[in-house]
Amino acid sequence: MSKPRIKTMEELSLAIGVSRPTLSRFFQDPTLVKAKTVAKIEKGLEQVEYVPNFFATRLNRKSTRMIGVIIPYLNDLFFTELLEAVEVAAMDAGLTVITQCSHSDPAIEARAAETFMSMNVDGAIVAPLGDHSDQAVYQRLKSRMPFVLMDSRPTTMPDVDYVGTNHAQSTGLITEYLSRVGEPPVFMAMPRVNFNAIERENGYVAKMNELGLKPEVIGAEFVNENWHFEDHGEAVLSAEFAQGRFTDRSILCANDRVAIGALRAAALHGLTPGQTKKGGLRIAGHDDYLLCPYLNPPLTTVAQDTASIGRKAVSRMLQLIRGEVIDDTPEITLFDGNLVVRRSA
Amino acid sequence: MSKPRIKTMEELSLAIGVSRPTLSRFFQDPTLVKAKTVAKIEKGLEQVEYVPNFFATRLNRKSTRMIGVIIPYLNDLFFTELLEAVEVAAMDAGLTVITQCSHSDPAIEARAAETFMSMNVDGAIVAPLGDHSDQAVYQRLKSRMPFVLMDSRPTTMPDVDYVGTNHAQSTGLITEYLSRVGEPPVFMAMPRVNFNAIERENGYVAKMNELGLKPEVIGAEFVNENWHFEDHGEAVLSAEFAQGRFTDRSILCANDRVAIGALRAAALHGLTPGQTKKGGLRIAGHDDYLLCPYLNPPLTTVAQDTASIGRKAVSRMLQLIRGEVIDDTPEITLFDGNLVVRRSA
Numbered sequence: 002m003s004k005p006r007i008k009t010m011e012e013l014s015l016a017i018g019v020s021r022p023t024l025s026r027f028f029q030d031p032t033l034v035k036a037k038t039v040a041k042i043e044k045g046l047e048q049v050e051y052v053p054n055f056f057a058t059r060l061n062r063k064s065t066r067m068i069g070v071i072i073p074y075l076n077d078l079f080f081t082e083l084l085e086a087v088e089v090a091a092m093d094a095g096l097t098v099i100t101q102c103s104h105s106d107p108a109i110e111a112r113a114a115e116t117f118m119s120m121n122v123d124g125a126i127v128a129p130l131g132d133h134s135d136q137a138v139y140q141r142l143k144s145r146m147p148f149v150l151m152d153s154r155p156t157t158m159p160d161v162d163y164v165g166t167n168h169a170q171s172t173g174l175i176t177e178y179l180s181r182v183g184e185p186p187v188f189m190a191m192p193r194v195n196f197n198a199i200e201r202e203n204g205y206v207a208k209m210n211e212l213g214l215k216p217e218v219i220g221a222e223f224v225n226e227n228w229h230f231e232d233h234g235e236a237v238l239s240a241e242f243a244q245g246r247f248t249d250r251s252i253l254c255a256n257d258r259v260a261i262g263a264l265r266a267a268a269l270h271g272l273t274p275g276q277t278k279k280g281g282l283r284i285a286g287h288d289d290y291l292l293c294p295y296l297n298p299p300l301t302t303v304a305q306d307t308a309s310i311g312r313k314a315v316s317r318m319l320q321l322i323r324g325e326v327i328d329d330t331p332e333i334t335l336f337d338g339n340l341v342v343r344r345s346a
Numbered sequence: 347m348s349k350p351r352i353k354t355m356e357e358l359s360l361a362i363g364v365s366r367p368t369l370s371r372f373f374q375d376p377t378l379v380k381a382k383t384v385a386k387i388e389k390g391l392e393q394v395e396y397v398p399n400f401f402a403t404r405l406n407r408k409s410t411r412m413i414g415v416i417i418p419y420l421n422d423l424f425f426t427e428l429l430e431a432v433e434v435a436a437m438d439a440g441l442t443v444i445t446q447c448s449h450s451d452p453a454i455e456a457r458a459a460e461t462f463m464s465m466n467v468d469g470a471i472v473a474p475l476g477d478h479s480d481q482a483v484y485q486r487l488k489s490r491m492p493f494v495l496m497d498s499r500p501t502t503m504p505d506v507d508y509v510g511t512n513h514a515q516s517t518g519l520i521t522e523y524l525s526r527v528g529e530p531p532v533f534m535a536m537p538r539v540n541f542n543a544i545e546r547e548n549g550y551v552a553k554m555n556e557l558g559l560k561p562e563v564i565g566a567e568f569v570n571e572n573w574h575f576e577d578h579g580e581a582v583l584s585a586e587f588a589q590g591r592f593t594d595r596s597i598l599c600a601n602d603r604v605a606i607g608a609l610r611a612a613a614l615h616g617l618t619p620g621q622t623k624k625g626g627l628r629i630a631g632h633d634d635y636l637l638c639p640y641l642n643p644p645l646t647t648v649a650q651d652t653a654s655i656g657r658k659a660v661s662r663m664l665q666l667i668r669g670e671v672i673d674d675t676p677e678i679t680l681f682d683g684n685l686v687v688r689r690s691a
Contacts, residue, residue: 075427
């Protein structure tokens with residue numbers, strides 16, 4: 002037999018004999034209600050079919066216990082891994098995560114921010130598109146709710162808390178490793194679409210200068226406007242290899258998706274990176290994309306600590322929501338990258 | 347100079363001289379308000395800083411213009427592509443998509459469904475976990491709102507509208523192709539975690555029988571409980587290749603992620619699939635995962651039509667929301683797969 006369906010809190014109050022204000026307190030926080038009454042309510046709820054209305058129970062509360070998260074694109078395993086880390090940390094903290102994806106479009110990104118404002122989420126964690134993001138929208142977001150940036154830090158938002166990777170350290174680490182085990186690396190860039198692209202390029206150049214080696218950057222120009230970094234890596238390096246260039250060099254790619262294209266270009270030209278003990282073609286990436294161990298050859302890379310980035314973004318958000326942050330100097334947290342040596346370099 | 351911030355519709359009514367009920371109608375649907383008044387409201391809104399409260403404006407409306415979408419896991423480019431297709435179609439229809447991920451956990455999947463119910467979303471589009479899904483939660487969801495299944499169809503939910511791929515056709519198509527160009531294919535299964543795993547296996551067996559060939563299935567047993575299909579493909583085939591088995595056969599993998607592991611196993615054993623014109627090792631997959639063109643060698647596969655599946659799921663949802671569906675026979679829509687021939691087979 003199906004249970005009677007209860008639609009409103011008034012009906013529920015009548016059905017189980019507990020006053021409306023007490024029920025309201027119970028749904029906000031059961032510890033606000035006497036244990037005996039909690040037991041009575043819980044027993045009553047088992048007898049009926051009732052789902053508290055999310056909007057009604059939250060409308061007059063300061064906190065909605067929801068946070069909004071924006072990621073720039075979906076079809077990228079780095080961002081899904083980062084989003085997963087945020088969702089897991091948020092679930093542990095009892096928060097509901099509302100995710101929106103920018104789909105590489107600043108207008109969609111701006112609309113996602115507006116949606117968060119109109120939903121009264123407790124705060125927003127954003128991995129921004131970068132250069133193209135609508136700065137005015139983000140200033141408005143910041144003025145309205147706790148706001149934490151992750152993954153990429155636009156120079157135009159210096160006053161926002163940020164959690165990400167120390168790209169000078171991570172890129173420096175792998176540049177140093179490649180210089181030690183083979184030919185001095187060339188940097189296979191990605192189009193300068195966001196601040197990470199530039200930070201990694203700068204990190205490479207700084208480390209090469211420190212080592213007394215001549216930095217060399219290729220592929221920073223736009224090949225196409227889509228976000229198929231694999232295409233970019235394959236197109237740029239296939240053209241170079243065809244002219245006999247870089248075939249015995251170390252190639253440090255700006256991210257693993259570019260490196261996947263680079264591995265493909267090498268295979269097309271009959272080259273196998275990482276074959277020799279010293280010297281010869283080597284290909285490395287950045288991020289530790291989930292597929293790296295399964296590539297042919299498996300990709301040497303530097304891992305971003307997505308678990309720590311996600312956890313820290315959520316814990317900072319909780320501090321902001323609880324009003325525990327008095328100092329308004331933005332907090333910048335950078336996690337080191339870890340070298341992951343596989344067969345490609 | 348910053349604009350005055352308006353927090354409630356009452357304040358807005360005072361600030362721009364339009365009555366509260368008229369404003370409410372305007373935010374529900376501007377066509378309900380006289381054009382002259384619309385102009386007055388729009389001019390007024392430009393002078394102030396005001397974001398209508400999502401919950402307040404939606405609380406008393408039949409429709410929230412939000413739909414909920416559940417996907418089973420995030421770190422899978424097939425699901426991100428399908429989700430993107432749904433989001434694009436929903437945006438075109440003016441719907442806000444609230445996405446939740448099950449993270450392979452039936453308890454999280456059930457909580458996501460509860461969140462949708464409590465948020466009063468207009469409907470839910472779900473790619474279910476499968477065997478492990480909590481059927482009671484889905485029956486409750488179906489009794490409360492328009493509900494469409496996509497990607498995988500549990501036999502326990504025969505009364506729900508479903509949009510997916512015709513796996514008998516898609517698997518049959520590539521089985522036939524492989525039988526024509528090389529050795530009769532063996533089917534490299536995935537653990538039978540969902541209905542697609544079984545449908546594809548059955549599709550392969552049926553086509554082999556039709557062709558008068560002997561079906562042979564390997565790898566259907568559980569190797570590990572994680573969702574790393576690449577691990578599964580690599581572990582099973584590496585063990586087989588080490589014993590000299592299947593090294594000159596066609597291997598049809600249950601999905602592209604299994605095939606990525608299979609390609610890795612082949613490389614580990616010095617095998618290059620798709621080398622010879624007739625016969626020899628060939629490896630093929632299913633789905634047309636976004637990375638297929640960049641693998642070494644690029645993977646032959648059968649593409650699922652994610653764009654059509656996403657679009658159809660949303661258009662069916664809109665019909666249900668609008669009450670245009672009178673017949674309560676579930677509508678089952680299956681899209682054909684398309685053969686994508688690359689170098690691996």
